Amino acid sequence: MTGRRGRGRPPLFTPEVRERYLAAVAAGATLKEATADLGLTKNLASQHAAHDPEFAAALRDARAVGRRARLDRAGHDESRYTNHRCRCPKCTRAASTARMARKARAEEERDSRLDLTAVDSPQSPTSFSLLVSSSSRTPAAA
Structure with missing residues (x-):
């Protein structure tokens, strides 16, 4: 045996990466910025949060802390x-x-x-058209 753990690609969202991600979010980085800094796709963390309630709670807390940090810097x-x-x-x-x-x-x-x-308009177009139409009828009636 070669000592491999299993088949397929190794996980990208390891416990160390999770901690770095949560620390970046808590420091005030947006979710998109935090994933980009770690070289992850933008929805990888939200997929893990959907399947891991413990990580979801930690992410919710980190987002609240990060939101406050961004507000303090603004x-x-x-x-x-x-x-x-x-x-x-x-x-x-x-x-x-x-x-x-x-x-x-x-x-x-x-x-x-x-x-x-x-x-631009000394008199309104309506009054002008009434004057023209009334003067044109007078000769025809006479």
Whole structure:
């Protein structure tokens, strides 16, 4: 005998790889980034989680820790206020500033559209067509 354990390809998701994967996810890497860093396919870990309840629980915990780590690294801005419900003074101020800027920009666009319509058409097309049609009937009736 040659001492081989069995036939086929050796498993890619060994216990060491699992630990490295969970550590990367807990550090804040997305699932796609963690699998790419380890040279795995993107759905290998989710397949193992579907069949191994212990790994699924560990992955769920690592994702929660990683989500918090990514949030802590993110800057305080409107996105954090809106998507993560952060109500710290920095995020609140950033969201208010962005909202006021969008409102001002919308008002400027509306005003510019109103100014263009006033310059381009001195009278409405409906009133012009009524004048033309009423003047054309007068000579025919007489």
